[in-house]
Amino acid sequence: MMGRRGVLFVFEGCDRAGKTTQCRMLVDALCKRGIPAEYMNFPDRSTAIGKIINDYLLKKVELPDKAVHLLFSANRWELEPVIKNKLASGVSLIVDRYSYSGVAFSAAKKGMDLKWCWNPEIGLPEPDAVLLLNLTEEVSAKRGDFGLERYEATDFQRKVKSNFMDLKDSLWKIIDADKPVENLHVEILDIFNSVYESSAGKPITVLKA
Ligand code: NYM
Numbered sequence: 001m002m003g004r005r006g007v008l009f010v011f012e013g014c015d016r017a018g019k020t021t022q023c024r025m026l027v028d029a030l031c032k033r034g035i036p037a038e039y040m041n042f043p044d045r046s047t048a049i050g051k052i053i054n055d056y057l058l059k060k061v062e063l064p065d066k067a068v069h070l071l072f073s074a075n076r077w078e079l080e081p082v083i084k085n086k087l088a089s090g091v092s093l094i095v096d097r098y099s100y101s102g103v104a105f106s107a108a109k110k111g112m113d114l115k116w117c118w119n120p121e122i123g124l125p126e127p128d129a130v131l132l133l134n135l136t137e138e139v140s141a142k143r144g145d146f147g148l149e150r151y152e153a154t155d156f157q158r159k160v161k162s163n164f165m166d167l168k169d170s171l172w173k174i175i176d177a178d179k180p181v182e183n184l185h186v187e188i189l190d191i192f193n194s195v196y197e198s199s200a201g202k203p204i205t206v207l208k209a
Contacts, residue, residue: 006036006092007199008083008125009192012100012164013133014157016143017177018184022133023096025185026192030092035196038086041096042076049075057149066116069106073120076102083125087204092196099124099207100167105151108159114166118209126205129195131188132164133177 009026011019023039030037045054049071055061056068063071076099086093099121106117137154146152151160168174173191177184 003090004200005204006087006090007128007192007196008087008093008095008204009195010095010098010100010127010130011133012097012104012130013177014135014140014161014164015146015152016140017133017135018181019096019133021181022184022188023094025181026188027094029185029189030094030192035092036090037092037094039096040079040083040093042098042101043072044075044079047075047078049078057151059148059150065106065109065112069102069112069117070120072102072106073099076121076124080124084204087125095127098127098130100130100164103167104160104163107163108151108156114163121207122209124207126207128199128202129191130168130172131191132168132172132174133184134161134174135177139178 011023013019020041023041027037027039043053043057044050052061052063053068053071053075056063056071083093099118102121103114103117106112107114137158140157146154146157151157175184175187179187
């Protein structure tokens with residue numbers, strides 16, 4: 001008998017919300033329990049497209065907003081076969097940013113709207129769950145200054161947060177990311193367990209218009 005598929009479990013949020021730490025902790029916890037799981041992150045800077053994105057984020061190159069938006073999306077599409085194969089082979093993917101970051105960040109720029117930004121994402125595998133790590137500005141400020149990458153500025157991050165709130169649907173889970181790391185991990189593990197149970201036997205769907 002074929003085993004069950006993996007789940008596509010996506011973390012979203014502004015910069016410094018603690019997504020990477022929580023993703024890594026979740027992957028470790030799942031692997032220890034014998035649930036096959038792997039970490040994935042977008043942008044994946046290791047691919048050919050990812051290298052251009054990396055140069056753009058580091059401000060080594062300038063690109064028109066629409067062009068770079070499509071590159072971020074293409075970066076997901078170049079990994080779409082990998083995502084589908086891993087899920088089908090039973091591996092759960094714990095994903096550090098996905099299409100929603102693509103839209104929330106690009107649409108925070110002048111002249112870019114949510115609908116235009118969403119279009120290239122249509123048809124990508126749809127997550128079984130999206131967790132939005134929501135950090136208050138006070139706690140974010142305590143984590144130190146932003147880095148030097150593009151987008152790392154308070155005003156811009158405010159717009160990104162408001163875009164995330166516009167994108168969220170009833171299936172998203174909004175998580176209070178001000179909590180201590182360990183408490184947050186326990187809460188997330190619980191959510192994963194219920195998503196894992198409820199997704200057994202369900203096909204992988206795709207993002208829609
Ligand atoms: N980002 C990330 C986008 O603008 N569009 C996207 O599609 C994705 C996935 O890249 N500030 C932005 C959000 C971040 C930046 O991400 C780098 P990270 O997770 O810091 O490497």
